[in-house]
Amino acid sequence: MAKVIILSGAGISAESGISTFRDEDGLWENHNIEDICTSGCLDFNRENTIKFYDMLRVNLKDKEPNHAHKVVAQLKNKYPNEIAIITQNVDDMFERAGCKDILHLHGFLQELKCEKCNSILNIEYEEQFEKHENCPNCNNLLRPNIVFFGENAPKYEDMYKEFDDCEVFVVIGTSGAVIYTDMFLNPQIKLSILNNLQESQFINDSVYSKVLYKKATLAIDEIASDIEKYLEFNLISSYK
Numbered sequence: 001m002a003k004v005i006i007l008s009g010a011g012i013s014a015e016s017g018i019s020t021f022r023d024e025d026g027l028w029e030n031h032n033i034e035d036i037c038t039s040g041c042l043d044f045n046r047e048n049t050i051k052f053y054d055m056l057r058v059n060l061k062d063k064e065p066n067h068a069h070k071v072v073a074q075l076k077n078k079y080p081n082e083i084a085i086i087t088q089n090v091d092d093m094f095e096r097a098g099c100k101d102i103l104h105l106h107g108f109l110q111e112l113k114c115e116k117c118n119s120i121l122n123i124e125y126e127e128q129f130e131k132h133e134n135c136p137n138c139n140n141l142l143r144p145n146i147v148f149f150g151e152n153a154p155k156y157e158d159m160y161k162e163f164d165d166c167e168v169f170v171v172i173g174t175s176g177a178v179i180y181t182d183m184f185l186n187p188q189i190k191l192s193i194l195n196n197l198q199e200s201q202f203i204n205d206s207v208y209s210k211v212l213y214k215k216a217t218l219a220i221d222e223i224a225s226d227i228e229k230y231l232e233f234n235l236i237s238s239y240k
């Protein structure tokens, strides 16, 4: 399991022009979570739900990864076995920054999933509505491959396992409203870094070794330097 975990939320993609959820003018300011992101919404509100994710998916096409995504991708590619990239985001900015093996906890916007056989169909930046309604495999209904509130999030098990050997925990751009990040801070964690724009009611920033309240693109170089120093020191000391 990884020595370093970088856990991100919507804030890391904000500077790519992708809306966060709970910031001012965030997605949940303008849409009702109950109607389009809660278990059962595809039963009572299917058309609006599919059109909501179609809007997000189509809008993703002209977005670009920002400096934060690119530095994280470089770190992951330099230390593939030592660093785990875990994100709550469903956008493809890390992938487009060249990052591999990203753990998307809440699904992936480009994908549709069959409600019956669970097969996955990647439609990139296309709309699903009236174009991709039925599974090519079993002909049952397709849905956005997004985890709604109240639904199972199986990838969380993979996240918890990653923490078995974690010594450096970095949190970038999440309010902690869904994943209570403080709970991961155990004595094994030697260095913990929190980067958000501002304090969050869901996070106790006093438990982190370093807190950076600034844009992710302005914090990421310092974060990367801290991670590299830690890993290089540990790699050297492991040879002594």
Ligand code: APR
Pocket: 008, 009, 010, 011, 012, 014, 015, 020, 021, 022, 023, 026, 088, 089, 106, 172, 173, 174, 175, 176, 177, 178, 179, 195, 196, 197, 198, 200, 214, 215, 216, 217
């Ligand atoms: N740089 C760094 N942090 C930023 C930036 C930025 N440019 N812009 C915003 N942030 C921070 C805010 O300070 C806030 O703490 O990003 C966080 C965004 O919080 P949320 O909007 O709550 O997004 P997130 O934490 O990812 O939401 C978690 O909730 O709605 C569900 O499934 C959805 O994955 C999402 C989950």
